[in-house]
Amino acid sequence: ANSVIVIGLGRFGTSIAHTLFQLGYDVLGIDTDEKVVQDNLGHITYSVQADATNEDTLRELGARNFDAAVVAVGSDMQSSLMSSVLLSTIGVPLIIARAENELHGTTLEKIGVHKIIYPEQESGEELAHSLFNENVIEYMDLTLDYGISKIKVPDHLIGNTLKDIGADEGLYFTALGLQGGTTTDKGIAMIAIKRGKGMLLAPDQEEELQKGDILIVGAKDKQLEKFRLSAS
Amino acid sequence: ANSVIVIGLGRFGTSIAHTLFQLGYDVLGIDTDEKVVQDNLGHITYSVQADATNEDTLRELGARNFDAAVVAVGSDMQSSLMSSVLLSTIGVPLIIARAENELHGTTLEKIGVHKIIYPEQESGEELAHSLFNENVIEYMDLTLDYGISKIKVPDHLIGNTLKDIGADEGLYFTALGLQGGTTTDKGIAMIAIKRGKGMLLAPDQEEELQKGDILIVGAKDKQLEKFRLSAS
Ligand SMILES: Nc1ncnc2c1ncn2[C@@H]1O[C@H](COP(=O)(O)OP(=O)(O)OP(=O)(O)O)[C@@H](O)[C@H]1O
Ligand SMILES: Nc1ncnc2c1ncn2[C@@H]1O[C@H](COP(=O)(O)OP(=O)(O)OP(=O)(O)O)[C@@H](O)[C@H]1O
Structure with a gap:
């Protein structure tokens, strides 16, 4: 396993992307927010300003050839669902997404996401x-x-x-x-x-x-x- | 150590509150949002609708006698800072707060918070x-x-x-x-x-x-x- 797409470079996405890069993986980070894309330059392999709900864009970025994708978009549930469906359609073998709540999580599972993460809940239990x-x-x-x-x-x-x-x-x-x-x-x-x-x-x-x-x-x-x- | 106040019952706060309760602690949950307070009834010792930035309220709730407090308010940085200062003033011996970013975290430390948590970053690294x-x-x-x-x-x-x-x-x-x-x-x-x-x-x-x-x-x-x- 070698390359990962991280969609959404908020705190959760940035932290996954940077850590994966430090672990030796090739990481492509995608976000619509230019500032966030800039902040990530040099910390990951590629940092690209793009809309992950656009199928052509994902295909042009070579999404099909990645080993895994993490949909780290949180509050924008629509973007989260749409990107996940696209990644599934394109055929990325391992798709992980974060969910805002159980309904969101269940929906993600139904559309082909392999693993759901609830960051706030998990840190809460840990604490x-x-x-x-x-x-x-x-x-x-x-x-x-x-x-x-x-x-x-x-x-x-x-x-x-x-x-x-x-x-x-x-x-x-x-x-x-x-x-x-x-x-x-x-x-x-x-x-x-x-x-x-x-x-x-x-x-x-x-x-x-x-x-x-x-x-x-x-x-x-x-x-x-x-x-x-x-x-x- | 026996009793904990959890301020803010979002996903992070709810998860801490419920887990602590399951671990055998007495948990007082406080939130301004009535629905959220209702959802927590029965899952923790006490669930109260109140504004944690009100010193009288905190004192009336007996904050002074708790062993620890967790300020789980995230995006409302002002509420987070104000409640933390009050808890410190009132004399709660152990105060833990979640921070939205490093500046927020540093500020919380300066006002007497003993431990800062970054839920999204921590789950990101873990994942x-x-x-x-x-x-x-x-x-x-x-x-x-x-x-x-x-x-x-x-x-x-x-x-x-x-x-x-x-x-x-x-x-x-x-x-x-x-x-x-x-x-x-x-x-x-x-x-x-x-x-x-x-x-x-x-x-x-x-x-x-x-x-x-x-x-x-x-x-x-x-x-x-x-x-x-x-x-x-
Ligand atoms: N369609 C999209 N394509 C690419 N990036 C997107 C899209 N929609 C949202 N994003 C990006 O996803 C990132 C995370 O969004 P979100 O709204 O979840 O922020 P957040 O909840 O504060 O995240 P975190 O909790 O991880 O800090 C943002 O930087 C946002 O620009
Ligand atoms: N002054 C206050 N007193 C009590 N509760 C408050 C106060 N200000 C905010 N809260 C509560 O804190 C909770 C968490 O707020 P926040 O805005 O961080 O939501 P969130 O970021 O979605 O949380 P999470 O990520 O844990 O789900 C909310 O339920 C909110 O009603």
Whole structure:
């Protein structure tokens, strides 16, 4: 899979388009709004001012040869539906569209859209799960009670080394590897420290936490709670 | 933490409010729009028609006693800013607000909002990472182009050892640790394999991938793409 058309370069469309481009895909962004098209130049492969509800335009842009299309038009439901029908007619193999509400979503499915996204609803659910964990920027569960968290370094841990705060040895990983892993009893695994634009993967014990650090930590839920709460 | 006020019951606000309620929190939802207030009755603890930019109203509703507040008003930036200032003045300990754009977000931070959410941008990035791959269950970005992905093991990799598929040595982590980390050039880091209810952390090179495995992989975006695409 190599190329994607993104129709509608609002916040949702722009964010998909830029991320896809950074992932190495060829991205053609289409929007009727000239300013928005200008803003995207250089951030994606091609940024074109055009009306995606015009079949000739889509065909001339080579829509038929793209691997996927994302219809990121939100509030203009008519444009969203029309572009989706055209993409389906033209034969783009994978069409994803965002929907304003369930009726819009159901309609999109009926006209051949393969996957429907509800951006606001999805971020709302996500936020609800991390609401009271303010230092926890993100959480990925691995098992029922073990997960990887992205945590802002708690103020009072700044200046401490990993050894001080009881994070496991960098060797932790290797030791685990040699034993074939499966240990969630060893405490906090400091997987990485994101600092500025860079990242320290498996930092060693002498590493000192600095202001602004973002910690990528693997730990059992209870250990994580202790770590964060001892952290606050 | 037990109770949350959600101001603005659009799609984002409604989704946070309902999810929080389902998670066991007490949720007070406030909106000026009567229909929206009606729709939420029964789905959250209290649903009230009120203007959140009115300080007396917020005080009468007991805002002071809530553990957190989410300002989910989006396009009405003035309402968003005013409610946020009031919540801060009233003393709600944790205030989270959604922002329409960076300027809005920066302004919210300046007036005391603790955490800013950009729903559309966040769903856009998330979608980009799983667009072509039903296999990517979840993605956590660490830096601009390096992230951790939770991936269903691709069928044709089953039976291969980590060595076969080019995942880095278990020693990868230690080597990095000794060098002080910052390497994102070494390829795919197989951080863990989730298998059944258990988890292998830093599995060694001889580990054979099995059907049903879920791989926790650290990699630069382009390497991840190659890994997954070679996978399909
Ligand atoms: N027919 C069309 N062809 C191309 N682009 C279109 C068409 N109709 C709308 N757009 C573009 O789609 C973009 C997104 O439109 P929308 O009205 O959904 O904005 P939005 O809801 O603010 O988006 P977001 O929430 O992603 O910021 C706009 O930039 C708009 O110009
Ligand atoms: N001062 C206010 N007090 C209470 N509710 C308000 C106030 N101002 C706006 N709202 C409500 O906030 C809700 C969200 O408003 P907004 O204009 O952001 O809609 P939206 O952008 O479509 O939201 P979403 O994207 O979450 O669906 C609306 O239901 C609106 O009635």
